[in-house]
Amino acid sequence: MAAILLLTALGALGTPRAAAASDLCPHRFGAAQRLTDANGAVVAGWSVSGLRSSTDYIPGYAAGGRLWEADATVEALTGTVTPVIPNLYAVSPTGERYQVLWQIASPDGLAPNTLEQGQRSAGKLYFDVTGADPMGVIYTAAGSAPALMWCCNGEMKMSMPMSGGMAMPMAGGPCCDGPQPCPCCAGMCP
Template identity: 50%
Template sequence: MRRFGVIVIAAAAMVGFGHPAIASAAEGCMHGFGSHQRVVDAGDAVVQEWTVTDLKKSADAAPGYPLAGQLWEATATVQAVSGTVTPIIPNFRAPTADGGSYPVLWQLSSPRGIPGATLGQGQTSTGTVYFDVTGADPVAVTYTDGGPQQLMWCGDAMMMRDCPCCAMDG
């Protein structure tokens, strides 16, 4: 009977403290700008970790690329956690809150751009990804590797449906 009482007390404590833990999870949402997200390939032999921050209008020039709208940028960092990783820059897009989306300008040559050079295990590369925004402002950045896995970084302007931390923010 004493064991049952300890279990009941432990369960009550978890219920009492469970809500603050959930609230703090909303503050550090798993897909917010600055979060680290992984793509795993080749049966876990290749793991790359991406981080995207600072989506904003860009003051950079777009030499050799005829912009149709406003140039936007975000900073992207990739790390080869395990195995050899080749960053696939064309996998980025910048969605809008109204369902639109802009492809990354992977062909834009810039000294600040993220290089597509292959990284050895443990190496990291950081640079800028650019988007030609011709309508509504982007509110997020996504990375799709061709499979079912999609990485997403967003802020308060775009909430993910069925996300526990977004549901708590809204």
């Protein structure tokens, strides 16, 4: 019940703002990024890395395509944070989105438990990939524009505005401006 109330309250506050850590290429895999509610009372720190094809077995789930996974960490930086895991998607270079399998229980999966300030949780995100292989992970807060993004090497052939003004392809930092692929993200994937 408390999680539902928190999600309702966050929704009423408006679209969260995303702020990346002081990293030359803040959207590379492994970079810590911040998701802040409209008034700054709640700040969640997110990090996603290791997007790859998965060999894990998820009891009771038969993939429609190929199972992929990524490692994720969420931390309550300010206030009490309930991770909104269904907002995460793996994205292919051509823009295909695969929503995280948030409704599937897995012993290795990222738990949606509420975190008190200073607490963190880590686990895997799973995606059922039914088309092109993904090369990035996005977090959408409201609508379809990503609030957070982690990219891999390769060329993004789409243009997707991010909430807060940043757009894909990778713009916004001295290391990320210029031709694709993003020089900071090249070689970041296994």
